[in-house]
Amino acid sequence: MTHxxxxxxxxxxxxxxxxPALLARWEALPLAYTVLGIDRIDGSGPSPVTLDSSAIGxxxxxxxxxxxxxxxxxPQRDQPYxxxxxVASLGxxxxxxxGVLFGAADAYAVxxxxxxxxxxxxxxxxxxxxxxxxQSWPYDSVIGDRETGILVQSDRIVHIDxxxxxxxxxxxxxxxxxxGASLIAWYPTGPDDVVADSAPIDLIVGPGTLLRPVAGQSxxxxxxxxxxxxxxxxxxxxxxxxxGLSAPARAVGGRPAFAVPAPNPSL
Amino acid sequence: MTDxxxxxxxxxxxxxVLGYLPAAWQSPLLAKDSFVDxxxxxxxxxxxxxxxxxxxxxxxGPALGDPAYDANPIKLEPTVNWGYVAGATSHVGLVSTASxxxxxxxxxxxxxxxxxxxxxxxxxxxxxxxxxAVSARNFGLADVPLRDDRYERASEFVDVATALWxxxxxxxxxxxxxxxxxxxxxxxxxPSAQGRPVLLQAGGSAKGRALAGRVAEGVFAxxxxxxxxxxxxxxxxxxxxxxxxxxxxVKILPGLLLSLGSTEEEAKRxxxxxxxxxxxxxxxxxxxxxxxxxxxxxxxxxxxxxxxxAAPADPQTFQGSIGFRESIVTQIRRTNPTVREYLKQTRYxxxxxxxxxxxxxxxxxxxEDWFHAGAIDGFNLQPDVxxxxxxxxxxELVPILRRRGLYRHEYETTTxxxxxxxxxxxxxx
Numbered sequence: 001m002t003h004x005x006x007x008x009x010x011x012x013x014x015x016x017x018x019x020p021a022l023l024a025r026w027e028a029l030p031l032a033y034t035v036l037g038i039d040r041i042d043g044s045g046p047s048p049v050t051l052d053s054s055a056i057g058x059x060x061x062x063x064x065x066x067x068x069x070x071x072x073x074x075p076q077r078d079q080p081y082x083x084x085x086x087v088a089s090l091g092x093x094x095x096x097x098x099g100v101l102f103g104a105a106d107a108y109a110v111x112x113x114x115x116x117x118x119x120x121x122x123x124x125x126x127x128x129x130x131x132x133x134x135q136s137w138p139y140d141s142v143i144g145d146r147e148t149g150i151l152v153q154s155d156r157i158v159h160i161d162x163x164x165x166x167x168x169x170x171x172x173x174x175x176x177x178x179x180g181a182s183l184i185a186w187y188p189t190g191p192d193d194v195v196a197d198s199a200p201i202d203l204i205v206g207p208g209t210l211l212r213p214v215a216g217q218s219x220x221x222x223x224x225x226x227x228x229x230x231x232x233x234x235x236x237x238x239x240x241x242x243x244g245l246s247a248p249a250r251a252v253g254g255r256p257a258f259a260v261p262a263p264n265p266s267l
Numbered sequence: 268m269t270d271x272x273x274x275x276x277x278x279x280x281x282x283x284v285l286g287y288l289p290a291a292w293q294s295p296l297l298a299k300d301s302f303v304d305x306x307x308x309x310x311x312x313x314x315x316x317x318x319x320x321x322x323x324x325x326x327x328g329p330a331l332g333d334p335a336y337d338a339n340p341i342k343l344e345p346t347v348n349w350g351y352v353a354g355a356t357s358h359v360g361l362v363s364t365a366s367x368x369x370x371x372x373x374x375x376x377x378x379x380x381x382x383x384x385x386x387x388x389x390x391x392x393x394x395x396x397x398x399x400a401v402s403a404r405n406f407g408l409a410d411v412p413l414r415d416d417r418y419e420r421a422s423e424f425v426d427v428a429t430a431l432w433x434x435x436x437x438x439x440x441x442x443x444x445x446x447x448x449x450x451x452x453x454x455x456x457x458p459s460a461q462g463r464p465v466l467l468q469a470g471g472s473a474k475g476r477a478l479a480g481r482v483a484e485g486v487f488a489x490x491x492x493x494x495x496x497x498x499x500x501x502x503x504x505x506x507x508x509x510x511x512x513x514x515x516x517v518k519i520l521p522g523l524l525l526s527l528g529s530t531e532e533e534a535k536r537x538x539x540x541x542x543x544x545x546x547x548x549x550x551x552x553x554x555x556x557x558x559x560x561x562x563x564x565x566x567x568x569x570x571x572x573x574x575x576x577a578a579p580a581d582p583q584t585f586q587g588s589i590g591f592r593e594s595i596v597t598q599i600r601r602t603n604p605t606v607r608e609y610l611k612q613t614r615y616x617x618x619x620x621x622x623x624x625x626x627x628x629x630x631x632x633x634x635e636d637w638f639h640a641g642a643i644d645g646f647n648l649q650p651d652v653x654x655x656x657x658x659x660x661x662x663e664l665v666p667i668l669r670r671r672g673l674y675r676h677e678y679e680t681t682t683x684x685x686x687x688x689x690x691x692x693x694x695x696x
Binding site: 169258 | 303304328331337353354371385407456
């Protein structure tokens with residue numbers, strides 16, 4: 001037996017958000033994680049309806065205590081700095097139960113004339129930016145020292161100075177979650193999606209690793225199906241720990257974003 | 268005056284992370300990392316709802332200022348932050364600031380409408396054009412575009428987003444080909460309980476006010492004097508009418524910085540202690556940025572030189588807020604203080620946004636006065652420290668306003684647009 005991960009399509013997200021009984025059943029399943037909107041990136045979409053992946057993630061972070069999830073992202077009509085903020089914010093608010101699954105293109109997004117090529121190279125570069133930004137501000141630099149008036153040892157926050165497909169200075173404007181940098185997964189869809197340097201990728205997700213509902217299957221039917229299956233339950237806890245993945249390495253020698261803060265004299 | 272204005276005011280809270288004063292994080296009610304703690308944010312939502320408040324608001328910018336002494340530069344992403352709070356609340360409106368310079372209209376329209384669906388129709392979007400090269404460098408640019416270009420992009424951005432929200436309801440593709448955006452397609456997100464998110468605008472530049480008159484349903488204004496507030500109130504309501512809208516379709520909500528206490532002395536003591544615990548360089552740094560002049564070069568015990576008060580050389584490249592600068596200069600010209608006097612005096616009266624230090628009863632008097640003067644539809648209240656300041660608003664200010672017939676006893680509407688529409692109509696002028 002292995003653990004079980006689930007991929008939900010757009011219409012399932014609407015059902016999950018709007019039906020407290022289904023939400024409670026989903027929350028009770030000891031799944032490894034659930035992908036919120038797999039049909040954006042796996043070639044099966046678009047479905048008639050969906051929700052933005054980070055929006056449903058934020059809602060589920062508040063309305064559940066155990067469920068783990070991956071939001072879905074692609075570089076299409078998005079910017080890695082904005083995406084990194086949503087990923088890191090979800091990491092804090094879900095207490096480490098969230099991560100992000102990248103694909104090369106978003107089946108729901110309208111074409112972007114003159115945009116970057118929707119390739120693995122673009123998506124992986126965006127993933128690198130997201131990882132570097134999340135790590136640009138170490139959580140333990142937040143000290144809240146009332147004696148010196150120093151809230152953050154801000155000299156430990158670094159620019160990322162990323163210069164790849166994207167050019168991003170950083171740092172991120174929120175610290176790394178206390179549970180560590182968010183899990184980053186990749187969903188390959190074609191032979192050219194081979195990733196030479198997979199540095200930021202913690203997990204490869206594909207049809208073989210994910211339970212995908214068949215076309216037209218409702219959320220209630222999916223949950224009934226899973227409830228009857230034998231699989232290895234994954235106990236509650238942060239996503240990275242649940243999958244037995246260690247914390248990613250941290251780049252060293254970044255350019256400090258701020259001077260060493262001096263103790264703050266009163267007026 | 269025989270026709271005294273009737274109906275209720277709108278009350279919003281500008282949640283400046285932990286509070287508008289830099290020393291807010293030192294409150295004994297807070298942990299060192301409350302600004303990213305889900306329990307802190309749930310508490311903000313629940314307390315606002317206990318006071319039947321109309322909306323809570325998050326400012327935003329896609330860059331980090333030095334957080335060494337102050338939690339204000341630390342920002343969870345607003346749509347995620349409020350999306351989380353929406354899951355823990357049922358009535359309060361949730362307004363997120365998002366930049367039209369550094370977002371894509373398709374992505375943002377989809378995200379905001381999704382959040383609106385998930386919250387039961389409580390989402391607002393505060394439309395801003397972002398300032399500053401520091402933000403631009405997070406998006407592969409050396410600097411932000413000039414102000415006029417930013418507002419032209421903002422205007423087209425809002426039109427695209429609005430058309431996409433319409434497409435979500437009709438199921439018909441849009442075909443937009445403009446100066447900044449090409450969008451062929453539609454949103455596949457269902458319409459929300461209020462149809463689509465509420466549009467708000469912040470900023471006092473001429474282009475900003477024109478955009479507000481054309482599309483905004485709420486304006487976060489910066490007003491220091493009642494007379495100036497009345498003028499701007501009529502100006503924006505007039506723009507709305509010029510655009511074929513009712514003046515009631517755009518609600519005017521100036522910011523108001525607050526320190527409250529059970530007596531005026533206690534409130535001043537609270538404010539003084541918070542200022543003294545914060546970094547001294549802050550007020551000078553803030554003034555420098557706001558007036559576009561290095562204030563550390565000013566003689567502290569001399570009045571402001573005239574050339575400093577004159578309009579900035581180039582409004583296209585000035586990095587500060589034109590609305591803030593205008594209200595600060597008006598205030599300085601009125602009393603001609605020395606720089607030191609001005610910096611101290613703004614502890615109690617605010618700078619840029621107006622400030623208020625006093626009791627909940629006195630604050631209710633102030634709100635009532637500006638409301639009946641036709642200067643506001645409501646206020647966006649900015650407590651010095653949210654952790655206890657928001658409780659005083661919900662548990663002390665709101666009951667006073669209710670007794671005076673200026674505020675509702677229970678939520679009577681369920682969406683943010685519903686809350687706005689239920690507020691007092693615009694007085695005749």
